[in-house]
Amino acid sequence: xxxxxxxxxxxxxxxxxxxxxxxxxxxxxxxxxxxxxxxxxxxxxxxxxxxxxxxxxxxxxxxxxxxxxxxxxxxxxxxxxxxxxxxxxxxxxxxxxxxxxxxxxxxxxxxxxxxxxxxxxxxxxxxxxxxxxxxxxxxxxxxxxxxxxxxxxxxxxxxxxxxxxxxxxxxxxxxxxxxxxxxxxxxxxxxxxxxxxxxxxxxxxxxxxxxxxxxxxxxxxxxxxxxxxxxxxxxxxxxxxxxxxxxxxxxxxxxxxxxxxxxxxxxxxxxxxxxxxxxxxxxxxxxxxxxxxxxxxxxxxxxxxxxxxxxxxxxxxxxx
Amino acid sequence: xxxxxxxxxxxxxxxxxxxxxxxxxxxxxxxxxxxxxxxxxxxxxxxxxxxxxxxxxxxxxxxxxxxxxxxxxxxxxxxxxxxxxxxxxxxxxxxxxxxxxxxxxxxxxxxxxxxxxxxxxxxxxxxxxxxxxxxxxxxxxxxxxxxxxxxxxxxxxxxxxxxxxxxxxxxxxxxxxxxxxxxxxxxxxxxxxxxxxxxxxxxxxxxxxxxxxxxxxxxxxxxxxxxxxxxxxxxxxxxxxxxxxxxxxxxxxxxxxxxxxxxxxxxxxxxxxxxxxxxxxxxxxxxxxxxxxxxxxxxxxxxxxxxxxxxxxxxxxxxx
DNA sequence: CTGTTAGCGCTTTCAT
DNA sequence: ATGAAAGCGCTAACAG
Numbered sequence: 001x002x003x004x005x006x007x008x009x010x011x012x013x014x015x016x017x018x019x020x021x022x023x024x025x026x027x028x029x030x031x032x033x034x035x036x037x038x039x040x041x042x043x044x045x046x047x048x049x050x051x052x053x054x055x056x057x058x059x060x061x062x063x064x065x066x067x068x069x070x071x072x073x074x075x076x077x078x079x080x081x082x083x084x085x086x087x088x089x090x091x092x093x094x095x096x097x098x099x100x101x102x103x104x105x106x107x108x109x110x111x112x113x114x115x116x117x118x119x120x121x122x123x124x125x126x127x128x129x130x131x132x133x134x135x136x137x138x139x140x141x142x143x144x145x146x147x148x149x150x151x152x153x154x155x156x157x158x159x160x161x162x163x164x165x166x167x168x169x170x171x172x173x174x175x176x177x178x179x180x181x182x183x184x185x186x187x188x189x190x191x192x193x194x195x196x197x198x199x200x201x202x203x204x205x206x207x208x209x210x211x212x213x214x215x216x217x218x219x220x221x222x223x224x225x226x227x228x229x230x231x232x233x234x235x236x237x238x239x240x241x242x243x244x245x246x247x248x249x250x251x252x253x254x255x256x257x258x259x260x261x262x263x264x265x266x267x268x269x270x271x272x273x274x275x276x277x278x279x280x281x282x283x284x285x286x287x288x289x290x291x292x293x294x295x296x297x298x299x300x301x302x303x304x305x306x307x308x309x310x311x312x313x314x315x316x317x318x319x320x
Numbered sequence: 321x322x323x324x325x326x327x328x329x330x331x332x333x334x335x336x337x338x339x340x341x342x343x344x345x346x347x348x349x350x351x352x353x354x355x356x357x358x359x360x361x362x363x364x365x366x367x368x369x370x371x372x373x374x375x376x377x378x379x380x381x382x383x384x385x386x387x388x389x390x391x392x393x394x395x396x397x398x399x400x401x402x403x404x405x406x407x408x409x410x411x412x413x414x415x416x417x418x419x420x421x422x423x424x425x426x427x428x429x430x431x432x433x434x435x436x437x438x439x440x441x442x443x444x445x446x447x448x449x450x451x452x453x454x455x456x457x458x459x460x461x462x463x464x465x466x467x468x469x470x471x472x473x474x475x476x477x478x479x480x481x482x483x484x485x486x487x488x489x490x491x492x493x494x495x496x497x498x499x500x501x502x503x504x505x506x507x508x509x510x511x512x513x514x515x516x517x518x519x520x521x522x523x524x525x526x527x528x529x530x531x532x533x534x535x536x537x538x539x540x541x542x543x544x545x546x547x548x549x550x551x552x553x554x555x556x557x558x559x560x561x562x563x564x565x566x567x568x569x570x571x572x573x574x575x576x577x578x579x580x581x582x583x584x585x586x587x588x589x590x591x592x593x594x595x596x597x598x599x600x601x602x603x604x605x606x607x608x609x610x611x612x613x614x615x616x617x618x619x620x621x622x623x624x625x626x627x628x629x630x631x632x633x634x635x636x637x638x639x640x
Numbered sequence: 641c642t643g644t645t646a647g648c649g650c651t652t653t654c655a656t
Numbered sequence: 657a658t659g660a661a662a663g664c665g666c667t668a669a670c671a672g
Contacts, residue, residue: 003665014643019667027641046433050374051665054648059370061411069399075390082389082414091381091413094402113366219539219568220598248539252572252599278540279572323649334659339651347657371649374664644671648664655660 002043010039022047062299063107063116065095067123071217072273073243073288077122077143080292088300090117099125099183112137118299123186141298143291144187145309152298152306154291158188161284161312162195162240165268169238170203172320174266178211178236180225180246192242211236219275222249229265230257238266238320244276244283251279251319267319280318286310322363330359342367382619383427383436385415387443391537392593393563393608397442397463400612408620410437419445419503432457438619443506461618463611464507465629472618472626474611478508481604481632482515482560485588489558490523492640494586498531498556500545500566512562531556542569549585550577558586558640564596564603571599571639587639600638606630 004022008015013032020028021036028036039045053059064081066074078094085092093116097103104126111119111134118139124131128148131140135150142153162179169177179196181189193212200207210232213225225246229235241247247269254261261267269276272285287310297304324342328335333352340348341356348356359365373379384401386394398414405412413436417423424446431439431454438459444451448468451460455470462473482499489497499516501509513532520527530552533545545566549555561567567589574581581587589596592605607630617624 001665004667005665015665016644016667017642020642023667029641032642046435048374048665049435050370050377050379051648052667053370054368054374054650055665055667057370057648069402070392070395072390079389082416091411093411096402115366115369218594220594223598249598255575274538274540278543278569321649324651325649335650336652336660337658340658343651349657352658368649371664372651374666375649375651377664642672644669646667646669648667651662651664653660653662656658 002045003048007036007039007043007045010042011035057114058117059115060090061093061116062090062296063093063095063110063119065097065104065107065119065121065124067097067099067125068217069094069096071243072245073271074122076271076288077292077295080289080294081120081296082292083289084293084296088296090296097125099123101126105130108134108140111140114138120295120299122295123188125185139299139301141295143295145191145307146187149306152301152304154294154298154308154310155188156286156291156310156312158191159195161270161286162192163199164312164314165240165284166196166199168314169240169266169268169320170199172238172266174238175203175205176208176211176234176236177205177238177240178208178213179240179242180213180216180221180250181242182215182217184212184214208234213239216241216246217243219245219249219252222246222251223253225250226253226257226259230259236265238262238268240268240270242270244269244271244273244281247281247283247319248275248279251281262319268314269319272315276315276317282317282320283315284312285315286312322365323368327356327359327363327365330362331355377434378437379435380410381413381436382410382616383413383415383430383439385417385424385427385439385441385444387417387419387445388537389414389416391563392565393591394442396591396608397612397615400609400614401440401616402612403609404613404616408616410616417445419443421446425450428454431460434458440615440619442615443508445505459619459621461615463615465511465627466507469626472621472624474614474618474628474630475508476606476611476630476632478511479515481590481606482512483519484632484634485560485604486516486519488634489560489586489588489640490519492558492586494558495523495525496528496531496554496556497525497558497560498528498533499560499562500533500536500541500570501562502535502537504532504534528554533559536561536566537563539565539569539572542566542571543573545570546573546577546579550579556585558582558588560588560590562590564589564591564593564601567601567603567639568595568599571601582639588634589639592635596635596637602637602640603635604632605635606632 004015004018008018021033095107110116120141122143145155269281269283272283276283324335324338328338341353415427430436440461442463465475589601589603592603596603611630
């Protein structure tokens with residue numbers, strides 16, 4: 001095994017000089033630097049990362065909490081995080097929680113015990129209060145518009161995005177608008193619900209509980225929504241669908257049920273996933289990869305804002 | 321920071337005894353063991369994994385090479401790998417290659433330089449010869465039926481699976497069968513192509529190059545396939561589609577193009593993904609999660625076979 | 641600019 | 657059964 005001491009010997013310098021060269025520290029003479037690089041190249045030497053980690057007291061591991069790995073929303077978020085992680089020589093530890101608080105606490109405890117250097121929580125189920133308790137142990141980054149000053153976050157203004165989509169539908173004449181969502185309880189979901197309720201009040205509409213469809217995550221969940229709609233006496237004439245996958249599933253199910261889109265049911269998806277383009281679904285684009293990248297930077301505590309909002313955009317296609 | 325020495329002091333034993341207790345080594349007296357655990361609990365002490373890694377000369381990192389992260393096929397594979405990795409206190413380093421050989425070599429080099437302990441290659445683009453050169457540096461596990469004795473692998477007999485599907489279609493009266501695939505050049509793909517050609521010969525069919533559709537990975541790729549088919553003078557009457565996602569996309573596009581499934585075009589998907597169930601697509605089930613789990617065990621060199629075949633099963637629904 | 645030195649916290653012989 | 661002690665390979669404070 002060729003280690004730093006061997007390189008030092010070969011280059012006729014001390015181990016610390018080798019370390020300096022390897023880490024690009026400035027004050028090393030041209031000759032010695034060259035000698036070191038020669039030795040490194042000759043032996044094909046690489047630093048032992050374990051030793052680096054121990055010495056630095058860091059793991060170079062970033063925890064990423066997501067409810068599901070196989071969902072494109074989180075897939076893109078992770079893609080963005082991963083992009084920068086690689087650049088920065090970090091690795092990721094993925095915690096799939098399925099929204100079980102226990103799993104989240106596990107991740108938090110890994111932070112506490114220094115088994116990861118920072119934690120990015122893409123979607124949480126435990127209360128902010130719990131999370132705050134772990135703030136002393138390392139950087140924690142959230143993906144929601146939190147009022148909690150102490151934690152960094154990158155987020156979309158879901159209140160505004162929802163309002164924009166609702167307004168768009170309203171302009172097209174819809175008054176019975178419903179929406180589909182993964183779960184009602186999340187922070188982002190609550191912002192959307194608020195936007196929804198405010199909108200209904202503003203337009204003198206009537207709030208109807210059965211116009212909110214929960215557990216809408218995957219393509220196949222669209223079927224259930226359409227089944228319910230066809231059995232309603234007062235079905236919505238338009239739907240905000242917080243995932244393009246689900247919107248696509250609804251579109252397909254509508255065809256099966258001889259519902260015409262947008263005439264019988266208008267649809268606005270979210271995320272501008274490739275599937276929405278193919279199926280010509282009107283959607284709200286949000287740059288998830290960009291959000292992911294910013295989350296990583298915040299985890300690193302690079303000189304970035306602690307609160308970063310990412311803008312969204314309505315993309316009109318053929319389902320409204 | 322509470323470390324092993326502090327625990328040793330508190331428990332009135334030596335650091336080595338603490339280490340023995342922590343690692344469940346046998347020959348420690350009941351009293352001392354208890355004393356150690358008491359100290360551990362009192363201080364909420366955890367081992368410093370970096371120190372463990374350095375001392376053991378292992379990273380407890382397993383590399384996983386996949387072409388795409390956001391594809392359900394690889395998603396399930398990774399899920400299986402990840403399941404066991406967590407159990408074994410390992411973390412994963414994901415290498416998304418997009419089928420660029422350079423990325424694969426990068427992963428291989430990380431193995432060479434001991435930055436990961438083993439490498440699982442779920443789908444490769446570099447030749448077996450290249451991979452063999454890295455075998456000295458650590459365990460490398462493949463996901464294909466390789467003849468190379470030196471590497472472990474977990475795989476599906478794609479020749480047999482394809483033959484089964486083709487036979488099923490043939491029995492239903494189809495003679496013009498085509499297939500959709502991600503890429504032609506992979507090891508698994510070549511087995512399938514072989515099965516396809518053998519089948520055609522056996523049934524006295526005629527091989528038609530334009531009945532093979534490449535670049536079929538995602539839902540939205542189905543559209544292109546249907547577009548091509550509708551423009552053919554000799555279109556296939558049935559399609560083997562190596563991903564349920566794509567099969568679903570084809571199904572949707574068929575409806576748009578007023579092609580009736582299975583009458584105008586029969587479909588057999590692969591993987592038995594949830595979407596195939598919802599859309600009632602006949603499919604070939606293969607337990608991808610199980611394959612992933614076995615890949616991990618092979619990477620660990622646990623006492624498992626070096627070559628493990630996972631059985632598949634035809635699930636009849638309504639697209640044939 | 642460069643070398644010496646003292647760790648980082650754990651594992652693992654080797655004695656006893 | 658237990659402890660002493662020697663590393664693992666690197667970093668960083670310090671001295672010069």
